[in-house]
Amino acid sequence: MRKIALVLFDGARLFDTAVVTEVWQPDQRSVGLPGFELRRCAVTRRPVELTGGATAAPERTLAWLRTADLIVVPGMADPDAAIAPELPAALRSAHRAGTTVASLCLGAFVLGAAGLLDGRPAVTHWAYADRLAQRHPRAAVDPKALFTGADGVWSSAGVAAGIDLCLHLVRTAHGAEVAATIARAMVTAPFRTGGQAQFITAPTTTRDRTGDALGAVRERALRELHRPLTVAELAGWGGMSARTFARRFTAETGTSPLRWLLEQRIARAQQLLERTDLTVDAVAGRCGFGSSVTFRQHFTRHVGVSPSRYRHDFHLTDSR
Template sequence: MQKIALVLFDGARLFDTAVVDEVWGARSGPGAELRKCAETKDPVRLTGGAVLTPERGFSWLRTADLVFVPGLADVDARPSPALLAALRSAHRAGAQVAGLCLGAFVLGAAGLLDDRPASTHWRFTTELARRHPRAHVDPGVLYTGADGVWTSAGVAAGIDLCLHLVRLAQGADAAAAIARSMVTAPFRSGGQAQFITAPTPPPGDEPLAAVRERALRELRRPLTVAELAGWASMSERTFARRFVAETGTTPLRWLLDQRIARAQQLLERSALPVAEIASCCGFGSAVSFRQHFTRQVGVAPSRYRADFRPAITS
């Protein structure tokens, strides 16, 4: 049973609290225990006039595996000293701490962003970097994290971070099932851009969508930007520019993300040897696969399989 703490405070964004409740509440099933925590048991007023009643005090954060901090409605609001102390204490006790959107400012005030990567809504990344110069603020990514401290960009990026943390805790299949039930994208990597130039292509003009579909069918073999550009009848330069504009990431980064996602599924669902999975997913060697997988997922393929072995069906 994974213990999840959702921090409540006056002026927190209702959307962010709802995202955590959606992903880690009933949809995560019996594998997670979600509790709403605040400084006192008094009702907490969120944005839009919504009122929630806490179930636990801040002391519960020290027992949690994962602590979520929703965004601030007012970036200039000052988090209470009790909240900041509780977050520091929870992280020291081993909890992962995640700040959604402007919740990054709360983590920064607690000193948890020092010498770590950080993100927030693109409109406030400059201010986050100004207030917390020791944080490594990346203004473009959807979410990022290190040493058990996570932050996400605005609004929907909070869903992406929550699903990523489900993947790490319960496996890719569990995250995909939650995404399906929420009717949202099952996998957007943290390195994807916060916004893209052309979110929807003109009607009847979707050559790159067809390229991506074909690439997914042919992940087993090496694929180059030149080959993908040829499928789209474009020069490499034009193809790369259009790809980033449509997806928010580069062709090679997108391919790597899809190879890793496919590998996670195979590790969970099959008993194939790691070397064979590496080949099925288009990695040049088992060594290269292990390096990329460990860097992106945070654990080696063998450890990932051991963690989620109950999901293997063959």
């Protein structure tokens, strides 16, 4: 996934276009990253007016979309704004040809207009999720997800969730280490767990106190991933009962403590498989899995390939 098409149109969000440019900027080979070819594409090559008074100059027309490995549609300022009919048609054609298509924030409405959300999971900013579901009733809109996708069609929630999706697409195509390198350069997390619910409403003072305690627990857990950890033990670190801890942890992160632990163990395993020559059994032990069998089952279910296959595809000593 090296050829990336960034779709431009009047009213596209400047932030989203900047995210795509940061993630897939082409001059990153000096730090060991793949060479990306990022092209700005629009109906015509005339300058496009983005939000905030900025303009951008397309380099290609929509004909280039079928050349791309990935097409990213940024969010739009107004989901009710007219969409040039050439854009949905070009997106459908490119997807039929095998190109992955992704949207950021309200860009999901563009994918909906192209019919690409029908029969597939979808998400947009939580404040517009009901409108997306009403406008495209055949889409399986999940108002809680940070991002979701199937069959080569991806969508993300508002603003920062677009970064999450872009890094996920990089991680899927090029491995966790490449995604982590890009995330470090952007000073952002390589991945976040949970869903949109954690960002909607909560009393500020309570969240700050709880968040500090839970943050310390998560940091300690990451240092001790090599051994079994229980909710009761984590709760003890935070000075809470297991029930209170689990409830507050889920409210803060959008996911359960055990689910979070599993995701962190898988992420650590991906790093070890890419960076080291440790055996799969040794990786399982260092990541706190009870057995290599359990590790293989969880890894394959979560990542989609076996640990051995993942190492074959993404080990850093392999040629890319």
